[in-house]
Amino acid sequence: MSFVKISWVVSLSFFLGVSAWGGDYRGALYTLSQTDDQAILISALHQNGTAEYVTAVQTGGKGSGARGPDALQSSDSLLVHDDSLFAVNPASDELSLFSINPAEPWDIQQVGNNSWSGGNYPTSIAVSPDGNKACVTNAGSDSNVRCFDITRNGLELISSFNFDLGLNQTNPPVGPPKTPSDLAFTSDGQILLVTVKGSGNATEGPAGRIELFDVSSDCISHKSTLYPATGPGGLPFSITPIANSGAYLVTDPAVGADLIRIERDGSVSYNASITIPGQAATCWSAYSSVTDQYFTIDLATAKITPLSINSTTLEPTLLPGVNITYISENPGSLIDGRIAHFSDQQDYLYSLVAGDQTVRIFSLSAGHQGGLSDSIQTYELGAAFNSTGGAVGTSIEGLAVFLRPSWY
Numbered sequence: 001m002s003f004v005k006i007s008w009v010v011s012l013s014f015f016l017g018v019s020a021w022g023g024d025y026r027g028a029l030y031t032l033s034q035t036d037d038q039a040i041l042i043s044a045l046h047q048n049g050t051a052e053y054v055t056a057v058q059t060g061g062k063g064s065g066a067r068g069p070d071a072l073q074s075s076d077s078l079l080v081h082d083d084s085l086f087a088v089n090p091a092s093d094e095l096s097l098f099s100i101n102p103a104e105p106w107d108i109q110q111v112g113n114n115s116w117s118g119g120n121y122p123t124s125i126a127v128s129p130d131g132n133k134a135c136v137t138n139a140g141s142d143s144n145v146r147c148f149d150i151t152r153n154g155l156e157l158i159s160s161f162n163f164d165l166g167l168n169q170t171n172p173p174v175g176p177p178k179t180p181s182d183l184a185f186t187s188d189g190q191i192l193l194v195t196v197k198g199s200g201n202a203t204e205g206p207a208g209r210i211e212l213f214d215v216s217s218d219c220i221s222h223k224s225t226l227y228p229a230t231g232p233g234g235l236p237f238s239i240t241p242i243a244n245s246g247a248y249l250v251t252d253p254a255v256g257a258d259l260i261r262i263e264r265d266g267s268v269s270y271n272a273s274i275t276i277p278g279q280a281a282t283c284w285s286a287y288s289s290v291t292d293q294y295f296t297i298d299l300a301t302a303k304i305t306p307l308s309i310n311s312t313t314l315e316p317t318l319l320p321g322v323n324i325t326y327i328s329e330n331p332g333s334l335i336d337g338r339i340a341h342f343s344d345q346q347d348y349l350y351s352l353v354a355g356d357q358t359v360r361i362f363s364l365s366a367g368h369q370g371g372l373s374d375s376i377q378t379y380e381l382g383a384a385f386n387s388t389g390g391a392v393g394t395s396i397e398g399l400a401v402f403l404r405p406s407w408y
């Protein structure tokens with residue numbers, strides 16, 4: 001016991017530089033800098049959900065560079081699965097894998113070298129529920145879906161699987177139309193879903209679509225192409241499972257969101273769109289199990305809109321949204337968001353605001369059903385990183401959270 005305690009204190013002070021950092025932190029928040037030299041910006045999370053800057057760790061790859069807000073036009077560019085952290089390096093066509101020290105999640109170690117993404121300009125990652133496979137979308141001139149075996153030495157490309165998205169893109173890609181948006185596995189791991197934005201023009205094509213793939217332990221193959229209810233002009237974006245329903249909330253900057261229920265055989269048993277009034281670019285989404293609410297994030301209006309969805313009827317109810325007022329002269333530009341499940345009584349929403357490089361943190365507690373009213377912190381991540389000699393601009397994108405297991 002005393003050995004564990006001593007090594008813990010030594011490594012804490014090594015990573016944090018100050019003994020004042022105690023064990024009383026609940027987890028860590030990671031953000032991708034998207035600077036030319038890509039870095040993971042690491043913050044510690046207090047027990048009350050607020051964040052504090054710790055350090056930056058280089059991935060060795062290249063971020064998008066200064067392309068303005070939403071340089072990736074995607075969701076899930078940074079992903080935590082169990083004790084692993086996966087990151088895209090779009091401008092160098094590489095993926096990075098890190099292992100997270102679960103006792104001190106601000107301590108991450110790279111696993112192996114960066115791997116080639118299997119195409120150009122990787123933008124989103126998904127990991128199978130069993131943690132054995134990672135799949136990625138590439139958005140550049142070689143735009144495709146590729147998958148990897150996750151090994152103790154890093155990510156190994158499955159060379160037999162290469163699904164060309166046929167987007168006729170450039171490096172870097174010019175979107176948002178005609179770029180991949182997100183990917184996700186079904187909870188049984190047997191189907192992979194990939195959202196692809198269409199041209200945004202119903203008469204011009206290609207249509208926005210969801211590509212489905214069959215996944216087994218030794219094979220991945222294309223299954224079918226689905227069209228969500230926004231039809232040919234749609235721009236399907238982030239994928240969030242709807243609890244206890246077999247359905248998905250897919251944001252769509254053309255209207256707000258789509259709801260789609262996909263059966264085991266790949267057929268669609270429900271297909272509807274949700275119009276979010278006044279929306280302009282609803283691109284990201286997250287789910288709170290504590291409040292049983294979904295949160296959609298609009299880049300252009302800088303608004304987060306909560307909704308509840310009846311898991312039987314899939315009837316949505318929109319709740320009052322919150323406008324993010326920005327603290328610099330740059331427009332807000334809301335990018336990624338994640339929910340962290342602190343306890344059965346308490347979730348927090350972390351919303352990355354690229355315009356001023358802040359993370360807005362909201363408390364979502366049990367019994368509070370009104371929507372999103374409880375802002376607990378405007379966390380000035382960019383200013384904290386810049387004060388250590390870094391320089392993160394409005395291209396910052398990608399956000400993930402790790403919570404320490406209760407036994408630490």
Ligand SMILES: *[C@@H]1O[C@H](CO)[C@@H](O)[C@H](O)[C@H]1NC(C)=O
Binds near residue numbers: 046047048049050
């Ligand atoms: C959260 O906890 C930290 C550390 O104890 C404290 O400094 C901060 O004031 C708290 N913030 C809120 C909103 O309670």
Ligand SMILES: *[C@@H]1O[C@H](CO)[C@@H](O)[C@H](O)[C@H]1NC(C)=O
Binds near residue numbers: 112113153
């Ligand atoms: C990483 O790359 C270096 C330099 O190319 C090489 O020497 C090393 O063997 C690689 N490590 C792994 C785990 O592939």
Ligand SMILES: *[C@@H]1O[C@H](CO)[C@@H](O)[C@H](O)[C@H]1NC(C)=O
Binds near residue numbers: 168
């Ligand atoms: C592909 O894109 C180029 C310009 O980037 C364009 O000239 C060409 O017509 C496009 N081809 C197709 C098949 O869309």
Ligand SMILES: *[C@@H]1O[C@H](CO)[C@@H](O)[C@H](O)[C@H]1NC(C)=O
Binds near residue numbers: 201202204
């Ligand atoms: C959609 O495409 C058609 C055919 O190319 C074109 O005539 C029309 O102007 C486009 N609409 C918009 C809104 O760009």
Ligand SMILES: *[C@@H]1O[C@H](CO)[C@@H](O)[C@H](O)[C@H]1NC(C)=O
Binds near residue numbers: 227268272
């Ligand atoms: C969903 O609805 C749209 C619009 O009605 C339709 O074009 C599309 O084919 C439907 N998709 C499926 C998979 O049924």
Ligand SMILES: *[C@@H]1O[C@H](CO)[C@@H](O)[C@H](O)[C@H]1NC(C)=O
Binds near residue numbers: 310311313
């Ligand atoms: C969902 O809708 C069904 C059918 O209208 C209704 O019986 C049920 O109470 C609703 N569930 C919730 C949580 O509102």
Ligand SMILES: *[C@@H]1O[C@H](CO)[C@@H](O)[C@H](O)[C@H]1NC(C)=O
Binds near residue numbers: 303
């Ligand atoms: C939020 O933004 C919308 C659209 O810009 C505006 O109509 C609305 O009044 C704003 N609400 C608040 C509370 O500022």
Ligand SMILES: *[C@@H]1O[C@H](CO)[C@@H](O)[C@H](O)[C@H]1NC(C)=O
Binds near residue numbers: 383
């Ligand atoms: C951090 O530095 C970058 C590069 O100089 C700048 O674009 C950005 O606005 C700065 N961010 C903050 C919050 O000061």
